[in-house]
Every structure is written in C-alpha cells, then in structure tokens.
C-alpha cells in the first residue's frame with residue numbers, strides 16, 4: 236500500500252521517495268540504512284518454528300510468505316508505482332506489458348462478454364482479442380479511436396470491458412478518455428487503459444476515468460532497454476480482482492528486474508522532459524519538410540487531438556510518427572537505412588533513439604488508413620522514439636535519411 240502522506244508531494248519528488256520504505260531499505264536495528272531496496276533473491280521464507288509457520292500471512296501484501304507473492308524488492312516497485320498513480324490502491328507487476336494487458340482483461344472478462352477495443356491498439360492486444368480471448372468465449376469488437384458516437388453505438392448489454400490506448404503507440408490518435416469512460420460506465424463496463432505512452436506523470440489515468448491503468452514498464456520506467464516488465468494499477472475494487480487473477484495465473488517478476496525498474500524510475504521525470512522537448516522540436520521541424528505529408532503527434536500544435544491532449548495531459552514523451560509524401564516502402568526503407576544514430580528495432584522509451592517502419596493498413600478494422608484528410612498516396616511512415624542524444628545531432632541524422640528518401 237502506498238504511503239498516503241506521499242500524496243502531498245509533487246510527482247517529481249515522489250519519483251525520488253516512492254517505494255523506499257525504511258523496512259525495505261535496511262534491517263533492524265537500522266531500517267533505512269541504504270538508499271535503494273536491495274535485491275531480495277528469495278523463494279523461501281524460513282520460520283523459526285512450527286507455530287510461526289502456522290501464523291504466516293499467506294496472502295497479505297507486505298508479508299514475506301513465499302517467493303511467488305514477491306519480496307521487498309518487487310513490493311517496493313509496486314508501491315512506488317501506486318504512489319505515482321493518483322487514486323490507486325495497489326499495483327500488480329507482470330513479466331511484460333503484454334502480460335499486464337492479459338492480466339487486466341482476464342480479471343474482468345468472462346465467457347459471453349464483449350470487449351470493445353480501440354482500433355489503434357498495440358498489435359499484441361489485437362491478437363489477444365482475436366486469439367486467447369476468443370478461445371475463452373469472449374468477443375472483441377473494434378471501434379474508431381476518435382469517434383465517440385461510434386463507440387457509444389458499439390456498446391451493448393454484453394459489453395463488460397473497454398480497452399483504450401491513448402495516444403495509440405503507432406498512429407498516435409488521442410482518445411477522449413473521460414468521455415469514453417463515462418459512456419462505458421453507463422453500460423457497467425470496466426475501462427482498461429494502456430497508458431504506456433504518457434505514464435502517470437503525463438496522464439493520471441484513474442483520475443481521468445480509467446478503472447485499471449496498464450503500463451509496459453519495458454518502455455519509460457525501465458528506460459534503458461535492458462528489461463521486460465509490466466504493471467496494472469487500480470483502486471480498491473479492481474486491485475483485488477487484479478491480484479486474485481495474477482495470483483491464479485502464477486504471475487511473479489524477478490527481483491533483479493524490479494530493482495532495475497526502480498533505478499529507471501528515479502530518472503524517468505528528467506528523461507521524459509528531455510525526450511519530450513527534443514521530440515517536439517523535431518516534430519515541428521519535420522512538419523515543415525517537403526518530404527513529410529503528416530506528422531502524427533498530439534503534442535504538435537494544430538494536430539488532430541492536440542486540443543484533447545492539452546486538456547487532459549500533463550506531460551508527453553519522445554514517441555511520434557510521420558508519414559512520407561507519396562513514394563513507396565522502398566524509399567521509406569532507404570530513409571531508415573541511412574540513419575546512423577537511430578537504432579532499427581522494436582520497443583521505445585529507452586535512452587537511445589529508435590526508428591521502426593509504420594504500415595498500419597493491415598492492422599485496422601474499424602477505422603481508415605491513411606487517416607481522414609490524408610492523401611491515399613501517403614501511406615508509408617516511420618515511428619521515432621527520441622532518446623537522450625542532442626536533438627541537433629538527431630536532426631542531422633534525419634536530414635541524411637531524407638536525402639536518401641529523395642534519392643530513392
């Protein structure tokens with residue numbers, strides 16, 4: 236459980252203090268004697284005698300009982316994430332972001348239920364809807380992320396949960412989460428938000444209407460491209476459901492990964508600030524380039540969704556996409572291959588910049604690609620994850636990439 240006194244602190248300060256309970260950062264008689272919760276590698280709790288074993292607390296947070304319930308290193312990470320999420324009672328940890336999405340959806344959906352999923356959702360979320368959930372008798376229906384009326388029309392008596400992702404991590408459409416959540420609530424449906432893009436510093440999800448907020452900690456929290464983890468945070472009702480489901484599925488994360496994630500968390504605020512400023516500068520510059528048809532970023536003034544973004548978000552990140560003016564996938568690939576500072580690879584949110592191709596056409600069923608208002612010839616894009624390099628160096632790299640696109 237998070238320390239309520241932390242609610243008074245600003246998020247930047249909470250990033251420093253969260254999860255560092257004295258009993259997790261030292262042992263009697265010197266609690267709090269080290270800065271970071273040590274890595275507790277432990278499966279087994281040893282009891283002094285049979286009576287103590289019988290009095291063990293098998294299923295209470297914060298009591299070491301058996302390794303699958305975690306140990307102080309994992310508790311410290313969960314506690315820190317709870318402290319950063321206004322309105323959260325608790326956080327469950329998962330071995331990946333996808334496992335967190337599965338953990339949240341399986342906590343609230345049962346056979347016969349309908350899940351409404353935003354059409355810009357992360358591809359493995361779509362695959363989960365078509366595969367695992369379908370096999371369990373749960374029907375997934377997709378809706379246009381920016382069409383609130385279509386969303387309302389898509390709800391029905393069997394709608395039990397909604398999966399939102401705002402902005403979508405490929406095409407970056409922002410959703411009106413408070414409005415969609417209000418509609419979902421009239422249907423008694425649980426609102427699950429994949430909040431990996433903004434995280435709690437940029438979008439206080441539970442305050443904006445989500446019931447469960449999910450993150451891939453692999454991205455901004457880890458921040459160094461060296462771990463896989465996920466989380467789901469919620470208020471009291473849903474935290475209980477998340478916990479029961481995660482325990483039933485045997486979910487547990489390694490203390491080493493939890494420790495790395497705690498280390499990443501401490502610097503997440505300054506990293507995000509730097510990455511957001513660089514991304515905005517590069518997005519503004521790209522929007523002026525003749526090779527670029529559309530920059531996809533709600534942070535960019537004048538972009539679709541910018542009004543909702545300024546209304547609802549308190550911060551951004553370094554992830555955005557852009558679409559080339561005409562040409563083909565080959566020219567786009569020439570752009571990618573000409574880059575020197577951007578690594579070519581999946582994932583994002585690390586300290587190093589990355590680029591990936593964006594071809595969402597085959598990934599949408601309820602909304603158009605290219606987006607409304609775009610020329611149908613402008614279909615090939617890239618996604619950039621802006622890291623901590625100097626933005627001038629990144630811009631010079633992008634100039635070289637655009638030259639290769641022009642030559643292709």
Ligand SMILES: *Cc1c(COP(=O)(O)O)cnc(C)c1O
Nearest residue numbers: 331332333357404431451453464
């Ligand atoms: C990466 C990602 C995930 C999945 O996270 P993993 O840790 O890679 O399993 C989920 N949602 C979004 C938006 C992502 O970008």
